[in-house]
Amino acid sequence: MLRRVAGTALLAAALLAGPSGTGPSPAGAVPDALGPPIRVKATWPRAGDAEVPTDQVLVRFSRPPALSTADGTTFRLQDSSGTPVSGTFTTGTRRDGRSDPRLLVFTPYEPLAAGVGYRLHVTTGLTSEAGRPLREPILLSFATSGAKPEDALTLAGPEHRPVRLPPRGPAPRVVHSEPQGGQGNVFSEDVLVRFNLPVAEDSLAGGSFRVLQGSQPVPGTIAVDPESGGTEVVFDPEGTFYPDTSYEIVVTREVRSQRDRFLKAEFRAGFNTSPFLAGVHPVRAGDFVPGPDLQTGRAFHTASPLVGGDVAVAGGETLTGQPLASTEVFRREAGVFEQAGDMATARRKHAAAVLKDGRVMVCGGFGPTGHSLASVEFFRPSDGTWSPGPSMAVSRASHTATLLANGKVLVASGFTTDPGDITWTVTAELYDPIANSWGPTAGAPQLPRGGHTATVLQDGRVLLAGGGAGGDTSAEIYVPATGTFVLPKGLPSQRRIFHAAALTGQDTVLLAGGGPPPAEQYDPGLDSFLPAGSSPPYGQKTSESPLYGTLTPVTLHRVIAIGGFVSDAFSPGLGLVSDQVDVWVAGGLNGTGAFYRMGFDLEVPRAAHTVTPLGGGRFLIAGGLGTEGTTHEKRTTIFDPSE
Numbered sequence: 001m002l003r004r005v006a007g008t009a010l011l012a013a014a015l016l017a018g019p020s021g022t023g024p025s026p027a028g029a030v031p032d033a034l035g036p037p038i039r040v041k042a043t044w045p046r047a048g049d050a051e052v053p054t055d056q057v058l059v060r061f062s063r064p065p066a067l068s069t070a071d072g073t074t075f076r077l078q079d080s081s082g083t084p085v086s087g088t089f090t091t092g093t094r095r096d097g098r099s100d101p102r103l104l105v106f107t108p109y110e111p112l113a114a115g116v117g118y119r120l121h122v123t124t125g126l127t128s129e130a131g132r133p134l135r136e137p138i139l140l141s142f143a144t145s146g147a148k149p150e151d152a153l154t155l156a157g158p159e160h161r162p163v164r165l166p167p168r169g170p171a172p173r174v175v176h177s178e179p180q181g182g183q184g185n186v187f188s189e190d191v192l193v194r195f196n197l198p199v200a201e202d203s204l205a206g207g208s209f210r211v212l213q214g215s216q217p218v219p220g221t222i223a224v225d226p227e228s229g230g231t232e233v234v235f236d237p238e239g240t241f242y243p244d245t246s247y248e249i250v251v252t253r254e255v256r257s258q259r260d261r262f263l264k265a266e267f268r269a270g271f272n273t274s275p276f277l278a279g280v281h282p283v284r285a286g287d288f289v290p291g292p293d294l295q296t297g298r299a300f301h302t303a304s305p306l307v308g309g310d311v312a313v314a315g316g317e318t319l320t321g322q323p324l325a326s327t328e329v330f331r332r333e334a335g336v337f338e339q340a341g342d343m344a345t346a347r348r349k350h351a352a353a354v355l356k357d358g359r360v361m362v363c364g365g366f367g368p369t370g371h372s373l374a375s376v377e378f379f380r381p382s383d384g385t386w387s388p389g390p391s392m393a394v395s396r397a398s399h400t401a402t403l404l405a406n407g408k409v410l411v412a413s414g415f416t417t418d419p420g421d422i423t424w425t426v427t428a429e430l431y432d433p434i435a436n437s438w439g440p441t442a443g444a445p446q447l448p449r450g451g452h453t454a455t456v457l458q459d460g461r462v463l464l465a466g467g468g469a470g471g472d473t474s475a476e477i478y479v480p481a482t483g484t485f486v487l488p489k490g491l492p493s494q495r496r497i498f499h500a501a502a503l504t505g506q507d508t509v510l511l512a513g514g515g516p517p518p519a520e521q522y523d524p525g526l527d528s529f530l531p532a533g534s535s536p537p538y539g540q541k542t543s544e545s546p547l548y549g550t551l552t553p554v555t556l557h558r559v560i561a562i563g564g565f566v567s568d569a570f571s572p573g574l575g576l577v578s579d580q581v582d583v584w585v586a587g588g589l590n591g592t593g594a595f596y597r598m599g600f601d602l603e604v605p606r607a608a609h610t611v612t613p614l615g616g617g618r619f620l621i622a623g624g625l626g627t628e629g630t631t632h633e634k635r636t637t638i639f640d641p642s643e
Helices: none
Strands: 041-042 057-061 075-079 087-093 098-108 117-122 138-144 172-178 181-188 191-195 209-213 220-224 232-238 246-250 267-273 289-290 302-305 311-314 326-329 336-340 351-356 360-363 376-379 385-389 399-401 411-412 430-431 437-440 453-456 462-465 475-479 484-485 499-501 509-512 520-521 528-534 551-554 558-562 565-567 575-577 583-584 594-597 610-617 618-622 636-639
Touching: 041 138, 057 430, 075 098, 172 267, 172 520, 191 246, 232 385, 246 289, 302 610, 311 360, 311 610, 311 618, 351 399, 399 453, 411 462, 453 499, 499 551, 528 594, 551 610
Parallel strands: 181 267
Antiparallel strands: 041 057, 057 098, 075 117, 087 098, 117 138, 172 191, 191 232, 209 246, 220 232, 246 267, 289 636, 302 311, 311 326, 326 336, 351 360, 360 376, 376 385, 399 411, 411 430, 430 437, 453 462, 462 475, 475 484, 499 509, 509 520, 520 528, 551 558, 558 583, 565 575, 583 594, 610 618, 618 636
């Protein structure tokens, strides 16, 4: 349904500083040295001709055109299917045989097809010999005769002289827009532009009618409102406008009236949305529904998606900090947890990866004695049992395990107690499921790290970010083709640990939490880190961001941030588990991305929890530290943001 923006729906606004206009951009004065304007005076064929016997196209101008500016871009002849016609451009002759510099003759390389419609578009890129651009583009259609020869060119003879263009009425212009140019505090959900004449709907495509955010077009649909008689055009954004963001309406001279007169002057109008605009597609309290309880409350566990939408929850720690060996499987169809076999070794802060054969591999973690583990176990979903695997060369916890495209698993960095005292490790290993063995990577990580994240990029490389020893703002990339780790051109600006990461729909990696309020995103195309908004905990220290929170991509443009462990601003030295939900949108803050706090609190505060896809757009949120860190949650939540 088309939505018209009523003037009363827009709040009164202050004028914005900047290059925003309130109407058509004035045509700048042309220096006298460029001479008088150049116009199209007459054409052959005539507009609307239906039995054209010739192949040549003739256009007479008011001033001699510059042949050097006539090409397939400024002088476009296309058949009815849109296929361009190529040819040569020459100056025509008068009836007495003398050269006529004002007459442009287009001769196609091949004869035009018989009985076919053609369309000629001459644009303002064509200039006079003095350099003055065409004052107004022209567009006309004609059809060739069904009896026209196709084996040889039929040239225009003396009887085929250009005929003056038929009257087409005045040129269209923009008379109003909503929002208006220079308006601030806008609450619009769409954009309306009103013309003085009915416009041709097909002329609104191809970028001639756009709404820009910075230099990027906003995705959306454009339609003529039929109730306006063709004079009003409505732009309906694909999503919604972002709060406190600048936009610009741009209507180019390619827009034309229904009588094929082109817009008199380009139109631009900038506006700024309200900081309180409800323009972020939110998640709602109703998207979070209580699920079945775990049989054992836990945090710092792993939750691995299985074939069919089930989830295997393994290990973790109890309220007393002791590691768990127990495993539970969430059965999606039945909506219950079933007890599965225990791991041979209890572990917490371990890592898990789902192999291509469907088995779940867990490795490392802190064991019952508090030391890091090198042991590996495999969970078989078909019978719910565990079996031992070959141990890693280095014991580690708070590390990452990442499935690569070739089926191998990259285990990188983490903390180790191998020397006795806990420290960062600067090692990585590869598990080969076919050989059932571990081997070193061709190159070692360049920096020690633990409590970091590992994210697979679209091209198969793996970004390791954060968790650097000694406060380093570090990141590096594992390249499977060479087995080596390389540093990006630009490093993160923030030092973070025990944070969250997510691959966004823009193929960037969003990093948030872990200490500093500013979020960042890694752009593989730039090989560098860019700002991505800020995510301090609401009502707590604004100089911090949560530890052990989660980031979950739910659409191409939205990532949901849930929970985390934060410092209590009112009780120094104490910590709180957050019940906060934020939506990160890729286009917020004029394209850098921004976090927006949702207006409700989670029923179950969580940190060190897991969010696992169930299929169909739903997710299982399980376990975690409970309220004020006093419980380890049994409660789970089914998160369904798809509606």
